Amino acid sequence: MSEQGNGEWTNPDARERLAIVRRTKTVAVLGASSKPQRASNFVATYLLASTNYDVYFVNPNETEILGRPAYPTTAALPVVPDLVDVFRRPADLPEVLADAIDVGATTFWLQFGLFVPEIARKAEAAGLTVVMDRCLKIEHARFHGGLHLAGFNTGVISSRKQQR
Amino acid sequence: MADRQWGFATRAVHAGATPDAETGARAVPIYQTTSFVFDDTTDASALFALQKFGSIYSRIGNPTVAALEERLASLDGGLGAVATASGLSAQFLTFASLAGTGEQIVAAAGLYGGSVTQLDVTMRRFGVDTTFVPGADPEKVAAAINDRTKVVFAELIANPSGEIADIAALADVAHSARIPLAIDATLATPYLCRPIEHGADIVIHSATKFLGGHGTTLGGVAIEGGRFDWGNGRFPTMTEPVPSYGGLTWWGNFQEFGWLTKVRAEQLRDIGPSLSPLAAFLLLQGVETLPQRMAVHVANARAVAEWLAADSRVSFVRWAGLPDHPHHELAARYTPEGPGAVFAFGVRGGRAAGERFIGAVQLASHLANVGDARTLVIHPGSTTHRQLSEEQLAEAGVPADLVRISVGLEDVDDILWDLDQALAAATKDET
Numbered sequence: 232m233s234e235q236g237n238g239e240w241t242n243p244d245a246r247e248r249l250a251i252v253r254r255t256k257t258v259a260v261l262g263a264s265s266k267p268q269r270a271s272n273f274v275a276t277y278l279l280a281s282t283n284y285d286v287y288f289v290n291p292n293e294t295e296i297l298g299r300p301a302y303p304t305t306a307a308l309p310v311v312p313d314l315v316d317v318f319r320r321p322a323d324l325p326e327v328l329a330d331a332i333d334v335g336a337t338t339f340w341l342q343f344g345l346f347v348p349e350i351a352r353k354a355e356a357a358g359l360t361v362v363m364d365r366c367l368k369i370e371h372a373r374f375h376g377g378l379h380l381a382g383f384n385t386g387v388i389s390s391r392k393q394q395r
Numbered sequence: 396m397a398d399r400q401w402g403f404a405t406r407a408v409h410a411g412a413t414p415d416a417e418t419g420a421r422a423v424p425i426y427q428t429t430s431f432v433f434d435d436t437t438d439a440s441a442l443f444a445l446q447k448f449g450s451i452y453s454r455i456g457n458p459t460v461a462a463l464e465e466r467l468a469s470l471d472g473g474l475g476a477v478a479t480a481s482g483l484s485a486q487f488l489t490f491a492s493l494a495g496t497g498e499q500i501v502a503a504a505g506l507y508g509g510s511v512t513q514l515d516v517t518m519r520r521f522g523v524d525t526t527f528v529p530g531a532d533p534e535k536v537a538a539a540i541n542d543r544t545k546v547v548f549a550e551l552i553a554n555p556s557g558e559i560a561d562i563a564a565l566a567d568v569a570h571s572a573r574i575p576l577a578i579d580a581t582l583a584t585p586y587l588c589r590p591i592e593h594g595a596d597i598v599i600h601s602a603t604k605f606l607g608g609h610g611t612t613l614g615g616v617a618i619e620g621g622r623f624d625w626g627n628g629r630f631p632t633m634t635e636p637v638p639s640y641g642g643l644t645w646w647g648n649f650q651e652f653g654w655l656t657k658v659r660a661e662q663l664r665d666i667g668p669s670l671s672p673l674a675a676f677l678l679l680q681g682v683e684t685l686p687q688r689m690a691v692h693v694a695n696a697r698a699v700a701e702w703l704a705a706d707s708r709v710s711f712v713r714w715a716g717l718p719d720h721p722h723h724e725l726a727a728r729y730t731p732e733g734p735g736a737v738f739a740f741g742v743r744g745g746r747a748a749g750e751r752f753i754g755a756v757q758l759a760s761h762l763a764n765v766g767d768a769r770t771l772v773i774h775p776g777s778t779t780h781r782q783l784s785e786e787q788l789a790e791a792g793v794p795a796d797l798v799r800i801s802v803g804l805e806d807v808d809d810i811l812w813d814l815d816q817a818l819a820a821a822t823k824d825e826t
Contacts, residue, residue, distance in 0.1 A: 244621065244622065244651075245474055245621050245650075245651050246474065246621075372447075378448055379411070379461060379465055380448055380449055380450055380456055380458060380461050381448040381456060381461070381475065381655075381656065381659065382456070382460075382461050382464030382465060382468065382475050382476050382477055382478070382655065382659065383465065383468065383474060383475035383652065383655070384410075384465055384468040384469050384473060384474055384475055384476075385465065386469070387413060388399075388401045388405065388406065388409045388413075389409075389413045390409075390413075390414065391413065391414065392413065392414045392415070392416050392419060393413045393414075393416055
């Protein structure tokens with residue numbers, strides 16, 4: 232799978248992903264695990280420790296993850312997540328997407344290894360922004376703070392002092 | 396952060412420069428310091444391992460320089476930028492990051508002389524072979540590419556031919572060989588053309604010229620679009636472990652940020668032509684008025700080119716904004732507002748007439764630069780190319796009567812008055 236997608240569907244480019252990472256306030260991690268060796272746990276640890284995101288976990292088989300409650304469904308969350316970060320099997324994606332659309336999430340983000348153009352097109356048709364086969368932790372870490380100092384185009388135009 | 400797509404003039408004054416987080420300073424502060432303290436040893440080791448971006452040492456990055464880098468990346472629609480001490484050093488870092496001994500570059504013939512010698516003498520001595528293709532003709536470029544080729548390089552607006560590179564066609568040729576297209580867009584600036592929008596991967600500028608715009612400060616920049624697949628197998632230095640950074644790989648760890656990160660963290664580190672903070676500040680002042688200045692530069696250039704073309708004392712005018720230039724259509728496509736403000740024309744009467752013309756100007760300055768606020772002229776036949784015979788000059792594409800002009804921001808009537816009286820003095824004996 233190439234960086235630019237596989238010809239059937241193309242990810243938002245780096246600047247567009249930066250804009251997503253910056254405008255997101257609330258993240259729901261779907262398929263989050265309490266097991267430290269799982270990628271979802273690794274990402275969740277980072278999101279809690281190194282971002283200002285309001286992070287929620289969804290997994291019907293868990294009760295608590297990293298000291299936070301695990302919710303059985305996206306609909307059960309006490310908030311509407313801006314971004315759903317999906318760690319689920321490809322077969323589960325139609326249901327996961329339907330839930331994301333129902334609650335009113337705005338970004339449908341599929342982690343490394345999940346690339347299903349048909350699902351992306353459905354999500355986009357419902358008005359969601361889609362990123363596939365990308366790691367939210369890596370994208371955030373790449374953009375976090377020092378990106379401007381490394382000469383990259385952050386897209387930030389403002390007459391206000393910037394907060395991290 | 397607002398989601399608005401900000402306009403070009405807004406980005407020219409704002410991009411890369413929010414008010415200073417500590418002091419609230421509205422102008423970009425000049426961070427005149429070599430080095431930056433670490434928070435603690437963990438912070439230092441993370442910075443040195445490139446696990447996070449931040450300031451370490453001004454050879455590799457500096458906040459004032461970063462403001463210029465982000466601003467130029469924004470104006471060109473790029474992913475990011477690395478600023479350097481001069482345009483030629485931006486080019487050198489680009490070539491050095493892409494090609495090594497036994498590898499090849501395909502470049503347009505008729506590049507700026509300093510670029511030709513950089514490739515043909517210095518890079519060749521390092522074992523990098525450059526094939527020069529007349530006119531950057533896309534078919535001939537395609538024929539010159541082989542399996543050792545690492546980049547195609549051309550100038551958007553060539554000088555003194557006034558030829559315009561067909562960026563989209565060159566990008567197709569380069570991409571079908573899975574190599575990037577690098578474009579020197581110095582004479583256009585992002586105000587007149589943004590090569591990334593036409594398919595180029597890397598844009599190089601001598602910021603010394605119109606970007607700075609006032610003839611005060613040397614600087615250069617390499618900008619990348621961020622869409623090239625450096626993991627395609629042709630660039631092992633992008634995909635093999637880098638021992639000096641703990642075995643990371645530029646492509647694997649940084650993906651589309653990898654090439655610019657390599658240029659900064661490896662090429663600036665090892666070669667060292669960094670831009671000074673004061674120079675970055677001075678260049679930023681110029682960039683803030685780039686759209687307003689370029690609009691006047693190119694309008695004045697059009698008036699001057701048309702006036703010269705209609706004058707019987709002038710043997711030729713090579714500005715692709717004129718309908719009789721062979722690249723008039725390419726200019727209309729890539730630089731619809733006009734192909735810049737630097738071009739060549741001939742003073743009827745050969746080498747002596749050109750020399751007399753230069754001796755007679757009173758407003759235009761006789762010097763070896765372009766892209767100043769002031770109108771500049773030079774006559775290669777009596778200066779840089781004096782040692783060549785008339786035949787050799789013709790072979791080099793520099794007729795003996797050729798004068799290069801960089802049209803400035805003066806009142807156009809005053810520029811025309813000066814050219815008129817200098818042409819009169821130059822051709823007095825002819826009539």
